[in-house]
Amino acid sequence: MIYAALQSDTLSWQRSLKFAGFYRGRLDGITGPLTREAAAQWRESHQQLQTRYGRLDKRTEDNLLTLQPLAALKVRQMMTALRGLADWKLICGIRTYEEQDRLYGKRPRVTRAKGGQSMHNFGIAGDVCLFVDGKDVWTPSEGANSIYKPVAALAHKLGLVWGGDFKSIYDPGHVQLGELSTATLHHAYTTGSATLAQLLQS
Structure with a gap:
């Protein structure tokens, strides 16, 4: 989901x-x-990050603008460094619960997470992809020659959680802020009972 689409769903x-x-x-x-x-405060917070770290390609910017500012700070730092190495783009930021449910219903299955069960649903996760000559590249994803080695290194350096470290599924293009449970995030996000900053500090 891009920024303009996120704004069109007022509740989300x-x-x-x-x-x-x-x-x-x-x-x-x-x-x-x-x-x-x-x-307006959301836009200003993201504009401040753009001013500090510089603008990236349109696709990456569109997805960065959907992330929680606290997550966007770290992910933007990572993307700025990756863009200095090759044509890396952020291809996914936030997903609404409805988007997640549609993705969950696809066959062959591309995710095990329903709406409210993915870190993407809370704007704290992003997916990256390498492009070569304008085409997306996904392999090799493991081993000494993995294309995701710089993603892993930067995620670890910046304090992001890297999907290649997941025990349940290997997801090397995925990064997220923190390791909060989806149940905790879902409750706070849907009820407004706590902010992301408060959860991260608790």
């Missing part, structure tokens, strides 16, 4: 804004002054 947008600590209203799916004020 409010959840993201509240989780970032910007939105002070109820999660009612109605765009009002508080939603617009929070949206």
Whole structure:
């Protein structure tokens, strides 16, 4: 999901804004002054990161803008370094619960996570892909010649969780902020009971 699409789903947008600590209203799916004020704060926080670290390619920028600012900081730092090595792009940021459910229903299966069970649903995860001559490259994904070696190194250096370290599934293009449980994230995200910063500090 890109930034413009995220804004079009008001309830999902409010959840993201509240989780970032910007939105002070109820999660009612109605765009009002508080939603617009929070949206301006979201844009400003991302613009500050762009100013500090520089702009990247459009696809990466579109996906970075969907991430929680705390996650976007680390992922932008990683992408800036990766772009200095090769044509790496961020190809996925946030997914709404509805998007996740549609992805879960695809066959052959591409994910085991339903809506509310993926770190992407909370705007704290991103997927990267290497492009060569404009075409996406996925292999070799393991071993000494793995194309994901710089992703792993940068994720570890920046304090991000790298999907290649997962025990349940090898997902080397995936990075995320923190190791909070999806149950904890789901409750806070859907009820507005806590921000991401508060969860990370607890």
